[in-house]
Amino acid sequence: MAIDWKQEAKKRQDEMLKDLTTMLEIESVRDEAKGTKDAPLGPGPKQALDKFLEIGKRDGFETVELDGLAGHIEFGQGDEVLGLLAHVDVMPAGNGWNTDPFKPVIKNGNLYARGAQDDKGPSMACYYALKMIKELNLPVSKKVRFILGTDEESKWRGMTHYFEKMPAPDFGFSPDAFFPVINGEKGNASFFLDFAGQNDGEVELISFNSGLRENMVPRDCEVVLKVKDKTPIIEAFDTYVASHVVCGTAYVENNNLYLHMIGKAAHGQEPRNGENAGTYMADFLQQFNFGGDAKAFIEFMAKYLHQDSRMETLGMSFNDEIMGDLTMNAGVLNFEAQKGGQITLNFRFPKGMDENDLAKGLANFKDEYHFTLTQGDVMVPHYVSPDDPLVKTLLDTYNRQTGEHATGKVVGGGTYGRLMERGVAFGAMFPDTPDTMHQANEFVPIDVLVDACSIYAEAIYELIK
Template sequence: MSINFKEEVLKRKDELIEDLTKLIQINSELTTYDPKRKDAPFGEGIKEALDLMLEIGKKDGFETVNLEGYAGHIEYGNQKEYVGMVGHLDVVPAGNDWTFDPYGAEIHDGKMYGRGTEDDKGPTIAAYYALKILKELNLPLSKRIKLILGTDEETGWRGVRRYFSVYPEAPVSGFIPDADFPLIYAEKGISRILIKGKLKNKDIVSIQGGFRDNMVPDYASAELKSSKDYQSLFNQFLIKKGYDGSVAIKDGNVSIKVIGKSAHGSTPEFGENAIDRLFEFFIENKIDDQLVQLVDKLLIHDVRGEKLGVQYHDEEMGHLTNNFGVISTDQDHYELKLNLRYPNGVVFDEVVETIKQKVAPFEANVSVDGHQKLLYNDPNSDLVKTLMNVYKKHTNDQQAKPITIGGGTFARALPNSVAFGPHFLDKPTFIHQKNEFIDINDLLLATIIYTEALYELAK
């Protein structure tokens, strides 16, 4: 059977963009997690995004399920075996200093701007339209297809855990539209590591920096007692370093803020860590405290864990990375959140033990707040070969090979699946950064690839 999948996608271009616009215009950042909040455990914005996707699915005649706001699915067919896809509707915080409204879904020069356009509302809509096209063409399929909708991928994965506890069946094959083309067959292990201790320097009133550990922090701020002329010192520091920032007097104290550049926590080398910049000021101006010493000796300007003594490189999967993502204080206590990602060959428990030993002289404690083991699929499997062939057909990139990444996708949650697009490696990406966008032509191409890939897996 010969089907022009490109033609079918382009017929629906305006409708696809309209649905994505509505979805992007919903602020679906996590507010708080409250399992007692009926149908909205992750907040009203995430609930609204899930409701909208399921409403679109119902309108198009699909079977849908809303699992108490934790997750949902859109399903086609009633065969026993199924092909699965998982997208997510939550987003990381928008952050600061966008050129366009992060929830405006504005289109400029062929690009739609907004938080979630590439991670992961745009790809989820692309996957949905792939499913919709197969249904509308009434193609004969031997397997049903299910698009699962996650709701807290950027935080704790509580939604998919609840979902698979109720619907534990595994697909025969599937893909996750939340990463890179051509295809990802392995993902690093991911952990959130907390370091806690006490502040002893009385000049430090408070410190705050970063939104999430899986984002390079684009701001860091502190409030200092006026025991020195910190206002002048900080202004001189900003000028000397060429950093953006501000200083003000607040309730008799000096309030300072420095700006960095955000990036995804899996690639901290592409960001400018604002917490590092703040501690540069502390170190240069001899604000002596065990926290400042700890950061200076073990963390500052080190994205590979060399100062912590946990550096590692694997030829296939690359370097261990460490993102110093969040700092906060509460009176005389501090908490640091590290996002540490590791390749094949690393024994995670040994890494944690090494970090504990390194921070002990600074009277700090270490705990693991979350850990996802690394994922590895056979790059020569039938699933990988099928998806790669579709990718090559529509991109004419005959030399393409599957890759590994430091990011984490729902491929860890869905057995027999791999991460597959939507980002093309030769294009810029701004996920987890200000001015996130998706190129409309790239979105349509991804939809074409997804449609034929889904057909090949389910026919």
């Protein structure tokens, strides 16, 4: 019997949107300050995990929850296991929203909310694909585990905990990227540059705050300055803002000068999609007479980080023919008078290099700019051959439903797909879908979710029948 996958997905649109709305209303931002034994990453991620598992149990699936950090929804029988790896945590909403980020709104066929595109919308489309197969009572020969993590936007502790407790699936994909298929992901490493607090120039840097997460291009930058003559700086700031893509305001309060600059947020995997308010602010401030570590903090950002995501100025640029460029995102930029400052750099690196090359390149500037260097977590590059049956099946399904002749791609983003040796990322965004991940006014077109659900359903069935 031929199955009209698109029609079956369309039948379930309203029900899918209802469940998705429920998930989007949960502010599942990691907040370990409110963590408990049952909810180690804070109440939001745990609530979202519980709700998704509750939806699975409601629909007749077997579910497992692991210590408030991860869980799975299980279907089918067989020795082999297909893993579908998704996440319920979201990035902080940040500023610049036209609507409440946790009160989903549909406008002009688009669903607006934090997590609509990353990753609750795609996750729900993939879940409904699995539900469709169950409801159609199709014969299967393999087991499926729809696995949910709670910390994808940070250190992956949820999924790490899951794989410590449960065996890894034999193969699978993560619905947390783009179609046609992502069969290669760059490595991921962060470095922290710490500056002392000496701050004895004509202009004193009281504070500099920009960025929410290392994998997010900062939209906002707030600076407080202590300076006798404020007028020249205010006038220069107005001129700078008027001639660049950023906007901003300057005002005086409690005899200090406050500067607020607004750029454009974007996912840190491709910093060129955003406008980094922090490095723009440094570019503006470098003309003034700061001193000591404050001067080094500002000058390093302005000279080496501003509009240089390929690290050419630092002499660290690198390209691999298959995986592309090394990229860098200056994600969190903070300084406080007397206490010091920190610059957090997030790198996406292709095969052919590793974190030691990055550390060596940055260390060349430690003495000149008087910072200490610390390495954070590292993920190595991941690649699955285009000849793998998994990749071929996913591509064949996508091309059959879209009429395209697409091939696999490599991205700088890191998805749960890399946790499986034969794991990739698959959808849910199409090549022409606007990328609003990690941005204000994040949205997903409803027809994208329905079409993705259709592709997921056929692909999953092809992999487990």
